[in-house]
C-alpha cells in the first residue's frame with residue numbers, strides 16, 4: 001500500500017470489462033471481465049482545511065495505483081480520455097506526479113497528428129497540456145503509484161478512445177510500439193521529457209500536494225488560456241522518434 005496520511009475512501013476500480021474498445025487485443029477480457037486493473041482514490045485531502053480549499057477552487061487531488069502486468073500482448077494501462085474545453089474555449093489540462101514506480105504517459109491530439117510519450121519515474125511531475133488525450137502505461141514490474149491535480153468543472157470524455165480502439169499506438173509487453181490500424185497513415189511517437197514549469201510551481205522531487213493552498217500555482221488548471229506559453233514549455237523533445245510498427 002502507498003503512503004498517505006489522510007482519510008482514504010474506497011477506490012474506484014477499473015476492471016478488464018471497463019477497457020472494452022481500447023485494447024490491442026479486443027477479445028481479451030471475455031473470460032475474466034472482473035479482473036481489477038487499477039485503483040483510483042479520488043478527491044483526497046489530508047485535512048478539512050485542504051478539502052475546503054480544493055473544493056472552493058473546483059480542484060481535486062487523486063491517487064491512482066496501477067499494479068504491473070499485461071493485458072494480453074500489451075502493458076497494463078489506463079483507459080484513456082480527453083478533457084473538454086473550458087468556458088474560454090481551451091481544453092482543461094492536468095498535472096501528474098509519479099510517486100512510486102515508472103510511468104509512460106502516452107499523449108495524443110484527437111486526430112493523432114501529434115503523439116507523445118513521456119517517460120517518468122518517481123519524483124517526476126508531468127503536465128498534460130490542453131488538447132492532449134492521455135493514457136498512462138505501467139511498463140515496470142512494480143506498482144505505479146501516481147497522484148494528479150485536476151479541475152472538477154468537467155467530466156472526462158472516453159468516447160473518442162473507445163470509438164478508435166484506443167490510442168494511436170499500443171505499447172506492447174516487449175517494449176515495442178504497434179500502430180492501431182483504425183488511425184489513418186503512419187503513427188510516429190515523439191519522445192519527450194517533463195520540464196519544471198515555474199509558472200505552475202512544478203519541479204522534479206516537489207510533491208504536487210504541496211501546491212494545495214497556493215492559488216497562483218494551480219490557477220492554470222481552470223484558466224489554461226492564461227498560460228499558453230508555459231504549456232508550450234512543459235515538455236522537452238528528447239530528439240528520438242519511434243514509428244509504430246504495423247500490426248502483425
Ligand SMILES: O=P(O)(O)OC[C@H]1O[C@](O)(CO)[C@@H](O)[C@@H]1O
Pocket residue numbers: 014040041042062063064078079080081094148150156
Ligand atoms: O480515467 P482513466 O482514463 O481511467 O484514467 C484514470 C486516471 O484519470 C483520472 O481520473 C484523472 O484524470 C485519475 O483519477 C486516474 O489516474
